[in-house]
Amino acid sequence: MGNKKGVLVLFSGPSGVGKDTVLDIVLNKDKNLQKSISLTTRGIRENEVDGKDYYFISSDKFEDMISKGQVLEYAKYGSNFYGTPKAPIDQWLGEGKTVILKIEVQGASKIKELYPDSVSMFVLPPSMEELENRLRSRGTESEDDIQRRLDIAKSEIENSVDYDYLVINDEIGIASDNVLNIVKTLNLTENNNE
Numbered sequence: 001m002g003n004k005k006g007v008l009v010l011f012s013g014p015s016g017v018g019k020d021t022v023l024d025i026v027l028n029k030d031k032n033l034q035k036s037i038s039l040t041t042r043g044i045r046e047n048e049v050d051g052k053d054y055y056f057i058s059s060d061k062f063e064d065m066i067s068k069g070q071v072l073e074y075a076k077y078g079s080n081f082y083g084t085p086k087a088p089i090d091q092w093l094g095e096g097k098t099v100i101l102k103i104e105v106q107g108a109s110k111i112k113e114l115y116p117d118s119v120s121m122f123v124l125p126p127s128m129e130e131l132e133n134r135l136r137s138r139g140t141e142s143e144d145d146i147q148r149r150l151d152i153a154k155s156e157i158e159n160s161v162d163y164d165y166l167v168i169n170d171e172i173g174i175a176s177d178n179v180l181n182i183v184k185t186l187n188l189t190e191n192n193n194e
């Protein structure tokens with residue numbers, strides 16, 4: 001029990017804001033960070049890899065894992081379920097690692113209750129118009145899905161005041177540097193050096 005516990009970083013932002021791109025840059029530049037891989041019941045996108053972007057699982061398997069207490073938190077987003085597998089998070093934190101969790105707003109507030117020491121960051125778009133442009137240019141969602149994601153984005157952005165840090169993703173290099181600097185400023189990665 002004498003070991004220093006790791007730190008949990010909650011990373012949220014509306015769909016299409018560029019969270020994954022920011023996160024990829026941050027994870028590439030800071031090898032001490034550990035990204036939690038979520039479970040989802042949604043279909044895999046063309047550019048995604050199972051076991052890297054998500055664990056893509058069936059609704060039956062998702063329910064089974066929930067009933068066995070293997071999911072730390074989960075949320076329904078659109079028509080799909082997303083959840084955080086419990087075991088790896090507890091293991092990494094026990095090893096003193098800094099763990100980043102990409103998570104939507106409801107999930108982040110649940111985790112904040114369970115892990116009050118976690119640090120939360122919210123990525124904002126420069127404007128709603130730009131968010132809509134980004135979602136459309138991604139070309140992965142139907143018109144209905146885009147509208148649903150924009151509606152969810154509005155309420156998520158309203159809730160962003162509850163986050164510890166807000167990062168605007170206007171220029172991707174600046175946004176990722178800001179996230180890296182926050183992590184450094186908090187000295188979060190120190191725990192990982194044996």
Ligand code: 5GP
Pocket residue numbers: 012013014015038039042073074075077082083084085102103104105106107108
């Ligand atoms: P997407 O379908 O665009 O990959 O993700 C949709 C939303 O689900 C995003 O806001 C993302 O942050 C959220 N999400 C991803 N993984 C998890 C998770 O493990 N738990 C919760 N509650 N939300 C998640």
